[in-house]
Amino acid sequence: MKCFVQFQAARNKIMLLLLPSIIFRRRQNLLILHHLSRSLSFSSTPDSFSHHNLRRQDLDQNTLVLRTLSLYSNDWKLALDFFNWQLHSDSNFHHTTHTYNRIIDILCKFFQFNNAWDLIHQMRKTHLSFPNRTTFRILFNRYASAHLVQEAIIAYNRSQDFNLKDEITFSHLIDALCEYKHVVEAAEICFGKDDVHHLNNTKIYNTILRGWLKLRWWSKCSELWEEMDRRGVEKDLFSYTIYMDIQSKSGKPWKAVRMYKKMNKKGIKLDVVIYNTVINAIGQSEGVDFAVRIFHEMADLGCHPTVETFNVIINLLCQNRRFREAHNLFVEMSKRGYSPNVVTYQSFFAYLEKPMQILKLFDEMIVNGVRPRLDTYVLLMRKFGKLGFLRPVFLVWKKMEQHGPSPDNHTYNALIDALLHKGLIDMAKKYDDEMLAKGLSAKPRVELDAKLMDTVKSISSK
Incomplete structure (x- = not known):
């Protein structure tokens, strides 16, 4: 207990030492923001403008x-x-x-x-x-992500004060709960009472079905799929898309392909979302060449691909280390008027092995106006860290500081892991403290705990 108290006291002292620099940095940032905001302000008076x-x-x-x-x-x-x-x-x-x-x-x-x-x-x-409804959707998502299910339900009830408590807001609540794996509670809300009025709502069933998919509870997926038939719930294309994805991810992609063939025989008109799922399933079960065949087949049937369709094929090609073909398709999609997005580039980042090749593509992505996401930075830093290349990790970190957004706990943890992998404990400790100052949560690390205990002993001896 005494050791723990000393540990906490030392950490607090360290934070006090860091506080002046933190305050200075925040004042600098606010000054930058002031000038940034002024950069788009208008010097003329409102009277000089038309409506x-x-x-x-x-x-x-x-x-x-x-x-x-x-x-x-x-x-x-x-x-x-x-x-x-x-x-x-x-x-x-x-x-x-x-x-x-x-x-x-x-x-x-x-x-x-x-x-x-x-x-x-x-x-x-x-x-x-x-x-508006987006306001409450934000609340539902954040409550659900924090596992505060009751608070999310209370927020839904409070939406009545703003005349927003309706079917759309309810569907947003259920969607948020399922998105963050509170499917049991979502199913109880929808189907656990006698007076429910969602028993034939296809959208609600689709949301719950997708929730069981996220939990990978395959038996629940099958049960709900059969229950939709028993209760006469009409299945739409989204229902079939989700269930084909379930079959593919549960290790049975051939079943997804079989369902696709049955739908084709029945003359059901398939949309591009279904095709994207089928292409991925066939690629996983029968190989990328069969997936490419379906890709051309959908075009022949008049179903135009989307960027996501190209991304599925490119990802399959990269998985199979067929980078030249993936690059050719990358060039082709651009020529056909489909702009590659961050997911397109991340398929290459995930499977390429040469740091200079990856960094060149990363720079090209930014030049082409494709803004990296935080998970893009995490992917790159973790990859370079595992490969043992520290310089590219800092190049990526610098790009993030230049282009934003501000780093979160995942990006900090990726950087700290890379530093510890190279034995740079003092530098890793610096970024760990910076995380703490921002209120971000760092994962426990033996090396940094040992470093902090050395600091405790040093402070206690003074």
């Missing part, structure tokens, strides 16, 4: 505020400081429902639910910022 120009001005500033909030989505205090500063600044800007929703999402991400509700009540003041 159209005023709307355009509001749109530009609204976009700027949203982008700035997104850049600081992993530092809720700084994001809230900026939001409030913009709220009380002397500009003509007024927060909209979109900007409120963005800050509410950031606050809830860090469990600042009370602050979020304060803002929701504040939104009532003008018609520009009145809460």
Whole structure:
């Protein structure tokens, strides 16, 4: 117990030493944000603008505020400081429902639910910022991700105060619960009472079915699929898409292919989403060449591919180390007017092995206007870290600082793991402390615990 108290005291002292630099950095950031916001402000008075120009001005500033909030989505205090500063600044800007929703999402991400509700009540003041279904969908998602199921249900009931308690909002609640693996509770809400009115709602069944898929509870998937038939619930294309995905991911992709062939024989018109699932299933069960054959078949039948279709084929080719063919398809999709997205590039990043080749493609992606996601940075840093290349890890980290958004716990952990892999404990400790200062959670590491205990002993001896 004494050791633990010493440990905590030492950590607090370290944080006090870090605090001045943290405050200075936050002031610097706010100053940068001030100049950034001013960069899109208009010097003329409102009277000098037509109504159209005023709307355009509001749109530009609204976009700027949203982008700035997104850049600081992993530092809720700084994001809230900026939001409030913009709220009380002397500009003509007024927060909209979109900007409120963005800050509410950031606050809830860090469990600042009370602050979020304060803002929701504040939104009532003008018609520009009145809460909408997206506001409550954000709440449902954040409560569900924090495993606060009862709080999510209470939020759904409170939506009545804003005239938003309806079937659409209910479906958002169920979707959020299933997305974050609270499918048992979602099923109980939908089907656990005698007075339910969702027993023939195809969309609700699809959502629950997708939830069992996420949990990989294959028997529950089969039971619900059969129950839909027993209760006369009409199955739509989305139902078949989900169930084919279930068959593929449960290790039975040939069953998905069989269902596809049956649907073809029945003359059911398939959409591109079904084809994407089928192409992936055939690629996994019968090989990428068969998947390419289906790809050409769908085009012949007049079903136009999407970027996701190309991504499925490219990913299958990369899995099989057929990079030249994947690159040729990459070039072809661009020529046909399909812009590669971040998922397209990530298929290459996941399977290429040469750091310089990966970094060149990464730079090309940014130049082409494809913005990396946080999971893109994590994928690259973890890959380079496992390969034992530290310099590329820092190059990726620098790109993230240049292009945003601000790092989250996954990106910090990827960097720290790479540093520890190379034995750079002091540098890893620095980033671990930086995480703590931002309120992000670091995973426990033996090397850093030992380093902290050495610090405890050093402080205690003084």
